[in-house]
Amino acid sequence: MNLYEFSYGIIHWLVDLVNHLWYWLGDWLPWALGDFFTAVGDFAASDGHLSVMTMLLETLIIVIVALINVLNFLWIFRKLSGRILDFYGPYYVGYRIGGWLQNLADGMKLFVKEIIVPAKADKVGFLLAPIIYVGSSLLILATIPFSENFGLSTNPSGEYVPAGALFAIAAFAIAPFTILLAGWSSNNKYTLIGGMRSAAQMMSYEIPLLLTVASVFLLAGSFNFVDIVDMQHDIWFAIPLFIGFVVFLVCLMAEVEIIPFDLPEAEAELVEGWTTEYGGMRFGLFYMTTAVRSYAGGALATALFLGGWHGPSFIPDEIWFLIKAYLVFTVFMWVTWSLPRVRIDQMLGIGWKRLLPLAVLNLFIAAVVKSAGWV
């Protein structure tokens, strides 16, 4: 049973329950009022309404599952950082479960903080930038399916978004514009510098990212996530496209802005970079979005390179997908805490001069592998 059928079942049951009320009212109330309620009941039971509500419920389920995973990611981030750096990490809040509730506590704290909009800031840009940033990051999550049965689909047979992987990468790439907008509209020299650095970094690392993803599309022959993962049932794409996998991981680290690529928000110079003027939960949303984007990146890496949800069948497919995504994230953490920060001009040099040729080489290898029929 896939997610669509599951949600459809729930919505159908719910609508049946509520329709008892509407039809009873329609029978009991006289004349036009009764007709009105009967019409409401008919409308609620109609196909169009049911499918819309099903899709809303599906979206809700997927976003909730994704956000719970993001909470896990945040916990792993802080706990693993603590272990690597020789301290405890979250400890007291949620004492018996290893401090897992710390992030909820921090979120609640951020909710009650005062939110200030700077007086001379450009109000429209200031308020709009985080909305688009967070929204586009959550949009990526919606398009990545956890398995053949668990993903956002629009009909009972479980077909997903037609060009899912392409859509996911496109949604990923909206971020540089919003960061530039946020940095500029805060009316602050430092955030402007941070925003421009960030936009330059992200845009220059988009291109190797897209090239490696293009090589995956070439090998798989389709833009659809299910097809890509199905083509990996013999061999994961990470093995013939090893260079591409490494380039993909490095570009993801630059997109998500973690050390060694976090100069735009390097504390040592610019306090918080482009998020300096945001306070309270807006700032918390940025922090959460970093985790959302690293989760999305890990999920993408898993689906495109690491065989998606394939694995021995004693563990369900969705759990395999999550295990692989968590592994990618752990590798990110490991690299983050082992390396110093790269300077902005050195970073752009790496992106353009080293990763781009490697990505092109990878594309060439993918073409060779595909035409020789090895995959």
Add this chain to the structure above:
Amino acid sequence: MNEDGGSTRKEDIERAPSRVDEVPEERLIRALMDSFPNSITDFLRLKDGVVRAKIERRDLHMACRLLRDNLGFEHLSMISAVEYEDRFEIVYHVCSYCNRLLLELITHTPKDDPSVDSVAAIWGGANSQEREAFDLMGVKFNNHPRLERILLPKDYLYHPLRKDFRG
């Protein structure tokens, strides 16, 4: 770098350039006395490698130039200003890396006109030290590129290290 962190490679160890090789204390004293027969007085060898001399303030700038250019004193360590009852004394500690000597050069100014020529053009390290002496003691240095207060606020009115400043 070998096992315990030392290095014996020649290129890792370099000497500072010097104009005069191996000037022990007596040669230094003789060189100074020959150049400034009237103003330098009161030579005293304090310890091994440390010599004290007193000089009149009018010849200070020339003497410092001589020390840096001809006698190999590349480094100005410290400029201190001391206030006595009848005079201000400015003490210059100048160090020679190549000859391993420290010269304590003392000059004094009358109480009502505490000003001395600046040596900031000779040794760049004198810049902030002279500003500090001006800030805290009120000694003026002529021809200093920028004689402003450095440690205290720019609009502070007093010179705290003077004996008549009671806080």
Add this chain to the structure above:
Amino acid sequence: MAEMWVNMGPQHPMTHGLWNLRVKVDGETIVDAEPEVGYLHRGIEKLCENRTYPQIIPIADRLCYGSSMTWSHLYCMTVEDLTGLEVPERAEYIRVVAIEMQRIASHLMWLAAYAGDLGLSVGFTYTMRDREVFVDLFQALTGGRLTYNFPRIGGVAHDLPPDFDRDAIRAVDYMEKRLREYEDLFDRSKIFMMRNEGIGILRKEDAMNLGVTGPSLRASGVSYDIRKDAPYSVYPEMDFEVATHKDCDCYARYKVRMVEMWQSCRIIRQAIAEMPKGKWRVVAPRTAPEGTGLGRVEDPRGEGMMYVVGDGTDRPYRLKVRSPIFVTVSAAPKILVGYKLADVVAIMGGLDMCIGETDR
């Protein structure tokens, strides 16, 4: 983009301590710089004119709280020079052990701040953890963790605690193991080298003329160390090497400090092995004669000097402190011009600022 003055500080995570660095940038490149110090001025020199000689020892500790044993030792040396006091040998050896341990602890704290600023957080926590080993030793020796009040005029406050030599040798062994690890962590990291090589070049002539002393001077190729070239205490009997490096960049300053830590371990071993038995303190006279006294040490940050003028009473007439960082930070414009804004962290971190001694 037009040129603009960017204010780094006084409240800024990068500036360790409270000072302001005004930097004129043209895009990302630095065109001019101007440091502003004086936010932490406590008037120590004036304060000392109203305290008796022993009362100034804790104040001298707080001159530079990063390496406080050096400053109180310097003060005691200066007053012993004024009064002509002979310090017993055991006291000198104990002082040397304490100073070299302080040098290692100070360099570890520098490394923690430096690596943390460059983004390598693991460098921060590991070096602070290793510094705890020496801070624990200091707590056993003196009772304090940051400021010690241990040297006295005429010796040290008390003898070594029992088993101190065994613990010190254990600490030094542990430190040498860790130093090898740090060399792996930092020297083999390509990004660390990229951030440090060729950055912040200070040529030899400029370094000597601008009054830069200490590891920054030795990193520019001048082999001058006060412990070797104008020795004091029992340093003539210690066998160690002076760390120099011929590149004048940030990597050279980092390397010189690492080698200094190695040499300090060596000195500690020798001092513990050769320590004689005997008295650890001579009673100093209450009043000091008229005259002057001069003390000169190799502080972890450079050349520290003190000049005291005595006037026959039990309080000094004038105490002047020469702080190495006060002179070095005024050389900052020379080193910073021409590099990028992101290099300010590496360059100013490599100079190891401690504002306590700068502002006194």
